[in-house]
Amino acid sequence: MSEPFRIGMIGYGFMGRAHTNAYKRVGDFFSDLALRPVLQAACGRKADAVKAFADGWGYASCETDWRQLVARDDIDAVDICVPNNMHKEIAIAAAAANKMILCEKPLAMDVAEGEQMCQAVESAGVANMVWYNYRRIPAVTLAKALIDEGRLGKIFHFRTNFLQDWTISGEVPQGGAGTWRLDSSAAGSGVTGDLLAHCIDTALWLNGSIADVSAMTETFVTERLHAETGEVQPVGIDDACTFMCHFKNESLGLFESTRYARGHKALYTFEINGERGSLRWDLHDLNRLEFFDYTDDSLVRGWRSIHVTEGEMPYMDRWWVPGLSIGYEHSFVHQVADFLKGLETGEPSQPDFRSALETQSVCDAVLKSADSKAWVSVA
Numbered sequence: 001m002s003e004p005f006r007i008g009m010i011g012y013g014f015m016g017r018a019h020t021n022a023y024k025r026v027g028d029f030f031s032d033l034a035l036r037p038v039l040q041a042a043c044g045r046k047a048d049a050v051k052a053f054a055d056g057w058g059y060a061s062c063e064t065d066w067r068q069l070v071a072r073d074d075i076d077a078v079d080i081c082v083p084n085n086m087h088k089e090i091a092i093a094a095a096a097a098n099k100m101i102l103c104e105k106p107l108a109m110d111v112a113e114g115e116q117m118c119q120a121v122e123s124a125g126v127a128n129m130v131w132y133n134y135r136r137i138p139a140v141t142l143a144k145a146l147i148d149e150g151r152l153g154k155i156f157h158f159r160t161n162f163l164q165d166w167t168i169s170g171e172v173p174q175g176g177a178g179t180w181r182l183d184s185s186a187a188g189s190g191v192t193g194d195l196l197a198h199c200i201d202t203a204l205w206l207n208g209s210i211a212d213v214s215a216m217t218e219t220f221v222t223e224r225l226h227a228e229t230g231e232v233q234p235v236g237i238d239d240a241c242t243f244m245c246h247f248k249n250e251s252l253g254l255f256e257s258t259r260y261a262r263g264h265k266a267l268y269t270f271e272i273n274g275e276r277g278s279l280r281w282d283l284h285d286l287n288r289l290e291f292f293d294y295t296d297d298s299l300v301r302g303w304r305s306i307h308v309t310e311g312e313m314p315y316m317d318r319w320w321v322p323g324l325s326i327g328y329e330h331s332f333v334h335q336v337a338d339f340l341k342g343l344e345t346g347e348p349s350q351p352d353f354r355s356a357l358e359t360q361s362v363c364d365a366v367l368k369s370a371d372s373k374a375w376v377s378v379a
């Protein structure tokens with residue numbers, strides 16, 4: 001019989017729904033876990049909207065002030081799903097209240113804030129995690145296993161993109177629900193913290209630490225109406241960012257992200273080239289991992305497309321039968337399952353705050369490099 005794991009969800013936008021779906025599903029598909037999430041309370045500033053979310057998704061109660069939620073005795077873990085500029089204050093208060101914390105990415109606005117968050121959870125001794133969900137797509141997890149087995153040999157190149165096109169129009173406002181990602185005071189940065197952070201997290205996991213970066217950013221629309229102030233204001237975010245880097249294992253990295261790639265909605269891809277083989281993956285076809293194995297017999301050597309649905313593949317024994325695909329939302333279910341398993345085993349699931357701070361350090365170095373037009377070492 002599993003024990004309840006009582007969730008206090010702060011925020012109810014796109015990510016609030018993605019995480020809530022994971023809490024609802026995980027106990028059914030990972031029924032061996034000792035803990036089972038209970039949707040205890042949802043929190044948001046607008047009473048009507050948060051009530052509608054709570055009723056619709058099955059939360060037992062509502063709060064309109066996150067401080068009240070954090071102070072409640074009947075909450076075990078706080079999930080932070082609000083804009084980035086609120087992560088630090090909530091996380092520090094939640095840690096002081098002895099709550100476990102699951103925080104949406106990126107960890108913070110910058111490294112200085114992230115470091116304070118790390119210190120808060122570490123001195124309180126509370127379990128913590130950052131939602132870099134793409135690690136838990138089975139094809140990406142399989143890529144990690146193949147690399148760790150040495151199947152690529154020495155790695156030479158890591159190439160990755162995250163391309164979107166939803167902010168090309170100057171009519172899209174900044175600030176407010178849905179468009180806070182365009183407001184630098186709420187988001188900290190643009191595509192660097194929002195999209196490249198995913199690419200960086202995956203790259204650090206698959207290929208190790210980054211030593212230094214050389215970046216360029218561009219802001220194509222320089223003024224936008226602010227949805228909260230009602231005024232046209234300068235845009236402070238990066239609309240596009242490209243950087244190259246040296247990994248500490250001596251391989252070279254090439255990262256590109258933009259919200260101005262007309263035709264692309266969420267084209268997240270990576271390709272890794274090693275001495276013995278290469279791997280590539282594409283979010284639009286997320287169940288497939290492409291693998292080129294140079295050790296194959298030369299008569300049949302070539303790119304193979306692995307449909308990652310067999311039961312022995314990562315996480316897939318939990319779902320359907322071989323050949324049947326899973327989707328984006330399953331990556332969040334896997335992340336909750338790993339977090340709960342980590343609580344059972346005492347082996348914290350990753351990325352925790354400290355690990356996600358490394359991604360933040362790369363983001364800060366990228367922005368500094370773009371600003372100074374110089375190579376910057378990652379702190």
Ligand code: SOE
Pocket residue numbers: 164194195198266
């Ligand atoms: C932005 O459009 C966004 O929703 C990011 O915030 C998510 O982290 C990414 O996974 C998809 O795109």
